[in-house]
Amino acid sequence: MIEFDHVSFEYAEATTINDVSFRLVAGDFVALIGANGAGKSTISKLCNGLLKPSRGHVLLDGDDTRGLRTSALARKVGFLFQNPDRQICQNSIRAEIMFGLENVLADAAECQCRCDDVLAAFGFDGAADPFSMSRGERQRIALASLIACRPPMLILDEPTTGLDYRECMQIMEQIQALNDAGTTVLMVSHDMEIVQDFARRVLVLNQGRLLGDGPKDQIMADPALLAQAKLLPSQITALALRMGFNNVHTVDDMVAAVSATAS
Amino acid sequence: MGGYLDYIAGESILHRLNPLTKLCLSFVLCVCCFVSDSHWVVAGVMALNVLLAAVAGRQVLRRSCHMLRALVKFSLFLFVLQVLFVRDGAVLLRLPFGLLVTDLGVSFSLLFVMRLMGATMPLALVLSVTPMNDIAAVLVEKLHVPYKYSFTLMTAVRFIPIFAHEMAEIMEAQTARGVEFDTRNFFRKIRLILPLCVPLLISSVRKIESGAIAVELRGFNCRKRGCAYKRYDILPRDLLAMASGIALLAAIAAL
Numbered sequence: 001m002i003e004f005d006h007v008s009f010e011y012a013e014a015t016t017i018n019d020v021s022f023r024l025v026a027g028d029f030v031a032l033i034g035a036n037g038a039g040k041s042t043i044s045k046l047c048n049g050l051l052k053p054s055r056g057h058v059l060l061d062g063d064d065t066r067g068l069r070t071s072a073l074a075r076k077v078g079f080l081f082q083n084p085d086r087q088i089c090q091n092s093i094r095a096e097i098m099f100g101l102e103n104v105l106a107d108a109a110e111c112q113c114r115c116d117d118v119l120a121a122f123g124f125d126g127a128a129d130p131f132s133m134s135r136g137e138r139q140r141i142a143l144a145s146l147i148a149c150r151p152p153m154l155i156l157d158e159p160t161t162g163l164d165y166r167e168c169m170q171i172m173e174q175i176q177a178l179n180d181a182g183t184t185v186l187m188v189s190h191d192m193e194i195v196q197d198f199a200r201r202v203l204v205l206n207q208g209r210l211l212g213d214g215p216k217d218q219i220m221a222d223p224a225l226l227a228q229a230k231l232l233p234s235q236i237t238a239l240a241l242r243m244g245f246n247n248v249h250t251v252d253d254m255v256a257a258v259s260a261t262a263s
Numbered sequence: 264m265g266g267y268l269d270y271i272a273g274e275s276i277l278h279r280l281n282p283l284t285k286l287c288l289s290f291v292l293c294v295c296c297f298v299s300d301s302h303w304v305v306a307g308v309m310a311l312n313v314l315l316a317a318v319a320g321r322q323v324l325r326r327s328c329h330m331l332r333a334l335v336k337f338s339l340f341l342f343v344l345q346v347l348f349v350r351d352g353a354v355l356l357r358l359p360f361g362l363l364v365t366d367l368g369v370s371f372s373l374l375f376v377m378r379l380m381g382a383t384m385p386l387a388l389v390l391s392v393t394p395m396n397d398i399a400a401v402l403v404e405k406l407h408v409p410y411k412y413s414f415t416l417m418t419a420v421r422f423i424p425i426f427a428h429e430m431a432e433i434m435e436a437q438t439a440r441g442v443e444f445d446t447r448n449f450f451r452k453i454r455l456i457l458p459l460c461v462p463l464l465i466s467s468v469r470k471i472e473s474g475a476i477a478v479e480l481r482g483f484n485c486r487k488r489g490c491a492y493k494r495y496d497i498l499p500r501d502l503l504a505m506a507s508g509i510a511l512l513a514a515i516a517a518l
Contacts, residue, residue, distance in 0.1 A: 045435070048439055050435050050438065050439060069443070069445045070438045070439060070445055071438055071441050071442060071444070071445055071446075072441075074438075074439060074440055074441035075441065077439075078439075079436075079440075081432075081436050081439075083432075085462055085466055085469075086429075086432050086433045086435075086436040086462060086466075087436045087437070087440065087462075088462060089433075089437070089458050089459060089461045089462045090458075090461070091461075099440075099458075100440045100441065103440055103441030103442055104441045131465055145440070146440075149440075149441070
């Protein structure tokens with residue numbers, strides 16, 4: 001679906017992405033992890049054409065993003081920004097969802113229909129003012145506005161930053177449901193617990209280079225690789241590794257591993 | 264825009280001058296552009312600006328050249344607009360819809376845009392070689408401007424790059440939603456930018472409100488003129504620089 005073919009990106013005479021290659025297939029749930037300044041946001045912006053590669057190619061369904069406009073790519077790639085206030089620009093939730101829909105859909109009746117569906121799915125009052133809502137609610141409105149457009153791929157740039165646990169889970173469960181329904185997800189995150197709980201594949205980035213690309217269990221069980229990227233495994237994995245358990249990433253995994261040892 | 268107003272650290276003579284001297288010199292250079300009607304004099308003042316930028320260092324010079332290039336683009340637009348509305352003088356070119364290009368129109372419009380460029384560059388140069396806090400402090404210490412006003416002025420300048428960055432981020436977010444900011448049609452782009460004023464306004468008000476609360480919580484209203492620990496003495500080199508500026512102004516006025 002999306003392919004990075006030896007992609008490099010230079011920004012203000014400094015190389016931020018260096019010879020990165022990977023491929024995402026339809027239905028993937030991939031987490032992109034790395035320390036601050038590793039190039040995660042640059043990679044996410046390269047995916048939807050906000051940035052064009054200095055060298056190499058980013059191919060979306062076989063088409064080079066260099067030849068495509070970002071506004072046209074919006075039909076295929078939805079982008080959820082870390083700060084919802086940069087996205088929300090209308091005075092009611094309905095108008096906000098319709099704004100995105102009208103940009104990518106010509107059929108007014110279809111726009112209304114999709115808007116109603118999304119409002120019902122998220123439990124929003126369409127007339128409510130998005131600017132008077134909490135940060136978590138605004139992030140959900142931004143997500144609802146993206147989902148309404150039904151892009152086959154979603155890019156999430158640290159979608160849970162600044163949210164409490166309940167808000168974070170609300171967002172992630174909705175993203176999980178979309179992924180289960182076939183939407184490809186690329187999620188940039190610092191939160192290793194979220195990565196553990198939701199991603200199936202992990203890309204590790206360090207100083208613009210791809211250090212690791214593999215199944216979550218394999219990457220998270222490699223503290224040396226994470227340390228190289230200046231990252232720490234989640235607490236449950238770190239504890240499990242110290243206790244000599246492999247492939248333990250959740251509390252349930254830990255309970256099962258301890259029970260198996262005890263019996 | 265933001266990049267043109269940031270401070271560039273350095274050890275040049277311009278960096279070491281008193282901030283008040285730099286402000287006075289920039290004011291003198293602005294006035295020089297307006298006291299003479301000669302294109303050559305205004306061009307000379309512009310060249311002096313570039314020379315001063317070179318004295319301040321390579322980075323400052325590079326920025327000044329970038330700024331000059333940006334000003335030339337903007338000035339071209341203004342020049343065309345201006346030249347079409349001056350109808351005095353000998354007609355050089357007749358255009359459709361009764362529009363004329365006259366020799367006086369060309370001369371006046373050229374002088375107008377050159378003055379604009381010549382008067383803009385010195386202030387940008389001062390901001391490049393002087394930390395914003397020093398300008399605020401010297402206004403309070405030497406010119407007795409109330410700290411509240413000096414702080415407000417400097418904060419407004421400081422917010423320009425922040426808002427420019429914010430606007431760029433908002434445009435990126437909207438482009439990713441399918442808004443055609445990447446269109447080549449200038450007028451369509453302008454029409455699309457209007458709805459973005461809402462998120463920009465919201466974020467600006469939030470930033471300003473939280474900034475105001477933050478400074479008030481740290482005793483902003485208790486601050487008096489003598490509170491600043493740094494002193495800005497006028498040294499012989501400052502007097503020499505100011506004298507040179509006044510001499511230049513007098514010479515231009517006498518021409």
